[in-house]
C-alpha cells in the first residue's frame with residue numbers, strides 16, 4: 156500500500172522531491188494546498204505539474220481514513236466517526252460558537268486509563284494514532300468550515316490519553332501550530348491529560364508552549380483511585396507537582412477538569428476539598444456536568460447541586476467555568492458515538508456491557 160503522505164515529516168518530503176528532481180518550493184505549494192486552501196485531493200493542486208500530481212498519487216495516499224458517520228446538531232457541532240485504514244474507529248468534533256471554531260481530536264484508538272465514567276476506555280486501548288492520523292483529523296475538520304470560517308482553537312480531548320502518545324502527537328501539533336501549517340497559536344491548543352507525571356515533565360521540557368488541562372475529577376486520592384484507576388500508581392501529589400512545574404515553564408494558566416457525577420464527587424465537602432487542593436495556584440477549574448453514557452450507572456447532578464458546587468469553589472477564590480454541553484443530541488462526549496455505532500452493529504453486546512475490562 157502506498158505510504159501515508161501526512162506521516163512524512165516536512166524534511167522527508169523535501170528529500171523525496173529532490174530525489175525526483177523537483178524544486179524544493181513544491182513542498183511549500185503542497186503545504187499551502189493542504190493547510191490554507193483545504194485541498195481534498197492531489198488533483199486539486201492545480202499549480203503542480205500534472206505529471207507530478209500523478210506521481211504523488213501513485214506513491215502517497217493523501218488520506219487514510221474514511222468518515223463513516225457525520226452528525227450535525229443545531230448548535231453547529233459536527234461530529235465525525237472515522238474508520239482508520241486498519242478498520243479501527245475514532246471520533247473527532249468541530250464545535251462552533253459566536254467567535255470560536257474549535258476542533259477536538261483523538262490520539263489513540265480506545266484508551267487504557269479506565270476512567271469509570273468514560274465511554275472511550277470501556278474496551279481498553281487498541282493502539283496509538285500516528286502523527287499523520289492525528290493531523291488528518293485536523294485537516295478533515297478544517298474542510299468542514301465554510302469559506303469565511305477559520306479554525307481558532309484545538310483541544311486534544313478526544314479519544315485516548317494524549318500523554319501516552321506524545322511521539323505521535325507532538326509532530327502533529329507542530330504542523331498545526333506552524334505558521335505555514337494550520338497556524339493555530341500554541342496558546343489556543345490545549346492538551347488534556349489524566350495526569351501522567353513523567354510525560355508531563357517531558358511535555359514541559361520539549362513543548363511547554365501548549366496549554367495543559369489536567370483531569371482531576373476528585374479532590375483526594377481515595378476517591379480518585381476509584382474514578383480514575385491509573386491514579387492508584389500515581390497519586391495526586393505528584394500530578395500537582397508536575398502541573399506546577401508545567402506552569403513555571405509555560406507561564407500559562409493551568410486548567411483542571413472536574414466531571415461532576417451526581418452523588419459521587421459533587422457534595423459541598425468535595426467542593427471545599429477541591430478548593431483547598433487548588434488554592435494558591437494560577438488555575439481555572441473547568442466543571443463538566445456528566446454527559447451520561449448508556450449503561451453506566453452515573454448521573455448528571457441537578458442544577459441546584461451544580462450551582463452550589465461551583466459557588467463553594469468560587470467563593471474560595473478559584474476561577475470556575477462550567478463547560479456548556481454542546482452536541483449532546485449527537486453523542487458528542489468522547490467515545491460515545493463509536494460505542495453507539497458498535498452496539499447497533501453488534502446487538503449481542505448489551506448496552507453498557509463492560510466485560511472488556
Ligand code: SAH
Pocket residue numbers: 268270272273274311312313314315316317347348349368369370412413414443444445446447448488489
Ligand atoms: N485522556 C484525557 C483526554 C480525554 S477526555 C483526559 O483524561 O483528560 C477529555 C475530558 O472529558 C476528560 O476530563 C474526561 O474525563 C472527560 N469525560 C470523559 N467522559 C465524559 C463524560 N461522559 N461526561 C463528561 N466528561 C467526560
